[in-house]
Amino acid sequence: MDWPPDQSDRPLNLELEIATAEADGTTLRRRITVKRFRLSPGGTGVTLGAHCHHRGDFQDFDSAAILQCLDPESAAVIEDLPAFLSSCYGASRQGRLERLMGQFADELAVLLHLGRADGVLQTQEKQRIAAYLVERAGPASPPAAEIAPQLSWLASPSEERFQAALEQLTSLEPALRGRLVEIGREVVDVKASRDGLEQPRLDALVAALLPGCG
Numbered sequence: 001m002d003w004p005p006d007q008s009d010r011p012l013n014l015e016l017e018i019a020t021a022e023a024d025g026t027t028l029r030r031r032i033t034v035k036r037f038r039l040s041p042g043g044t045g046v047t048l049g050a051h052c053h054h055r056g057d058f059q060d061f062d063s064a065a066i067l068q069c070l071d072p073e074s075a076a077v078i079e080d081l082p083a084f085l086s087s088c089y090g091a092s093r094q095g096r097l098e099r100l101m102g103q104f105a106d107e108l109a110v111l112l113h114l115g116r117a118d119g120v121l122q123t124q125e126k127q128r129i130a131a132y133l134v135e136r137a138g139p140a141s142p143p144a145a146e147i148a149p150q151l152s153w154l155a156s157p158s159e160e161r162f163q164a165a166l167e168q169l170t171s172l173e174p175a176l177r178g179r180l181v182e183i184g185r186e187v188v189d190v191k192a193s194r195d196g197l198e199q200p201r202l203d204a205l206v207a208a209l210l211p212g213c214g
Contacts, residue, residue: 111180
């Protein structure tokens with residue numbers, strides 16, 4: 001399960017006013033609605049995918065060609081466009097989800113691996129995993145109803161990722177390890193029987209986090 005690197009496209013819905021250098025040497029000022037952006041490696045530049053209100057079409061804009069950028073709401077000059085866009089994304093619903101899933105990536109990898117151990121991630125399994133993430137994150141978390149549907153789109157963690165996550169999670173406090181095992185049991189027990197690899201994967205979870213309690 002790989003979390004998006006800095007170079008991946010991220011969705012956004014944001015209006016900006018920009019001044020760009022045109023091929024004929026003139027400067028064109030226009031309003032755009034940013035729909036996605038992609039940071040360059042290192043985050044020093046950014047490519048905007050945006051609707052241009054001046055030309056009425058969708059274009060890509062390279063920050064290197066943007067001479068000035070304004071926030072229309074405040075009329076303030078945006079000095080660091082990559083940082084500004086990253087901040088706006090971080091405050092968005094998708095940004096909050098990404099941050100949450102990155103913060104608890106090992107726990108999520110374990111629970112998703114358990115959820116898919118029988119070949120399918122059921123609705124009740126997603127709901128239990130989402131509720132656990134909300135519990136872990138506290139008031140800053142997006143609601144479980146927003147998290148659960150997103151779990152379907154995450155790649156299934158490999159056996160190697162599952163084992164690596166278990167190793168990392170042995171450093172959790174005993175109470176948190178016990179809670180994770182409890183949620184793991186709930187995930188595999190949403191139906192009457194434990195099918196596929198559910199039992200051996202659950203056994204591996206218990207052995208790693210609660211040694212001697214299997």
